[in-house]
């Protein structure tokens with residue numbers, strides 16, 4: 466009605482008024498659109514239609530860790546976390562500090578960088594919680610007595626083991642090696658950035674430092690963290706490589722002398738003299754606003770410029786809490802949310818046997834021998850039960866065939882026929898069976914009978930590419946009878962059997 470009136474009015478006006486009218490029209494349109502609220506029922510129906518047939522509607526909305534609003538970390542306490550010299554070099558040129566840096570070079574002048582750091586210092590909390598270290602652990606190795614060195618070395622070696630089991634390197638490259646998940650910063654010179662107190666606290670309370678982090682909150686003990694800290698702060702792989710000056714290398718006298726212009730940086734000593742300077746603080750704040758740092762970083766006091774909706778995670782419980790803390794979706798996908806580094810868990814409840822899975826979550830074993838391996842998060846029995854119960858209930862595919870070897874055991878003939886097929890078709894080119902040897906491209910099938918449900922194996926062998934579009938396993942177009950024999954052969958692969 467109202468719109469009709471307006472457009473009738475427009476007919477009788479000159480061009481400029483038509484334009485004005487159009488602006489009004491659009492204005493009303495926007496106002497209407499903003500006011501329109503959607504019936505919850507429609508949202509519910511919409512959700513149902515987005516879910517492929519066969520998947521369940523989950524009891525809570527999954528949080529995709531890759532969809533966090535701010536790409537970069539929270540800056541509130543960065544002056545407690547990182548060395549001043551490091552921050553200064555970083556802002557001047559991120560890629561020169563960490564090769565896989567995502568932050569762009571913002572082209573700031575040295576004076577501006579100084580002011581920014583003083584500003585960042587002004588918004589930091591009073592201090593980090595201090596960790597108590599034995600006196601000798603704060604010494605350099607050269608200054609330790611033999612006895613002290615041995616004690617330190619024991620902690621160091623223990624930490625090295627924790628580092629390996631936690632598989633930190635699947636997320637973090639170290640000097641360019643590793644980091645297959647593609648999310649963590651290179652730790653190749655981390656000792657020049659962080660201090661041991663911060664590192665301890667980060668590993669103990671990861672989510673308190675940075676609630677949206679893609680890193681898992683490991684369930685480490687105090688002792689394990691101390692080991693990790695000793696290892697990370699002392700092992701040479703975490704220290705920058707010495708840069709040697711090559712002098713007239715190949716005898717061809719001279720060559721062009723390399724004049725690397727040394728980046729100017731703020732030293733700790735200078736920082737302590739300008740810290741708290743109010744003129745610098747306001748200049749720094751102005752630079753931060755102008756450079757739009759808040760587009761990528763949550764910055765205390767500036768967040769009103771681009772607010773982040775705080776999620777209330779205090780009330781999380783059960784599997785939702787485990788998902789959040791361990792950040793399973795940094796590596797796995799569930800119903801199209803999350804990462805693709807690890808197997809898709811959308812149908813995990815119909816794929817895996819829950820007893821096996823429960824054990825696996827508490828102490829992950831290696832299934833896929835190539836680079837994909839699940840870190841040891843030290844999940845508690847309770848965490849593992851939350852996960853398996855959830856998967857069994859919600860992460861299922863109701864369209865899977867049922868009744869395959871549910872109650873019957875495969876006969877000896879079926880197992881024999883399956884075995885022949887397995888070798889005739891060359892499955893062993895990609896799959897080993899326990900210690901019997903075979904390929905390493907696919908998972909080891911040695912105890913696959915303990916791990917996978919028969920109906921899922923049937924579904925998988927019917928056409929591996931339908932199950933996983935990126936599968937490299939060929940579609941053999943096997944008959945149902947052949948598949949049944951293969952499944953019969955495979956479910957016989959359980960722990961304790963010869964060779965498995």
Ligand code: HEC
Nearest residue numbers: 536537538543552565566567568569581753756757758761
């Ligand atoms: C386009 C996004 C973007 C902008 C704009 C941006 N940063 Fe960053 N920043 C990042 C990302 C991403 C990281 C994490 C490290 C990396 O690059 O991979 C980061 C890391 C940092 C760090 C290290 C933090 C830590 O906890 O290790 C500091 C300090 C920092 N940024 C300061 C700034 C300042 C100051 C500005 C504005 C002058 C700014 N950033 C602008 C994306 C950005």
Ligand code: HEC
Nearest residue numbers: 538631632633636648649650677678679680681693795840
């Ligand atoms: C699931 C992937 C993942 C795993 C596993 C992981 N991290 Fe991280 N880590 C990250 C990410 C991502 C960040 C950066 C914060 C962010 O952007 O969420 C980070 C940050 C860090 C930082 C700070 C680095 C910096 O420059 O600011 C340290 C130190 C660290 N992790 C150590 C470890 C250690 C030690 C382990 C093994 C016990 C580990 N991480 C395991 C993903 C991971």
Ligand code: HEC
Nearest residue numbers: 681791792793796807808830831832833837838839840852
């Ligand atoms: C840092 C990456 C990462 C994180 C985080 C992670 N996983 Fe995994 N997960 C893997 C990898 C890699 C594998 C494959 C292991 C193998 O084949 O040896 C795996 C395997 C699994 C499997 C077996 C899947 C199959 O099809 O074989 C389950 C179940 C599983 N993870 C559940 C979880 C749960 C639950 C969480 C969170 C509590 C979690 N994962 C967190 C990397 C991760």
Ligand code: HEC
Nearest residue numbers: 808890891892894895906907908922925937938939941951
């Ligand atoms: C070209 C290599 C290749 C061949 C040949 C091959 N597979 Fe696979 N297979 C794979 C890979 C890779 C996977 C893992 C998919 C994944 O990680 O989810 C797989 C997965 C499986 C699985 C499911 C295991 C799991 O945990 O997801 C079964 C069962 C299986 N294969 C059986 C067979 C049988 C039986 C044959 C022969 C008829 C065969 N495969 C031939 C590569 C192969």
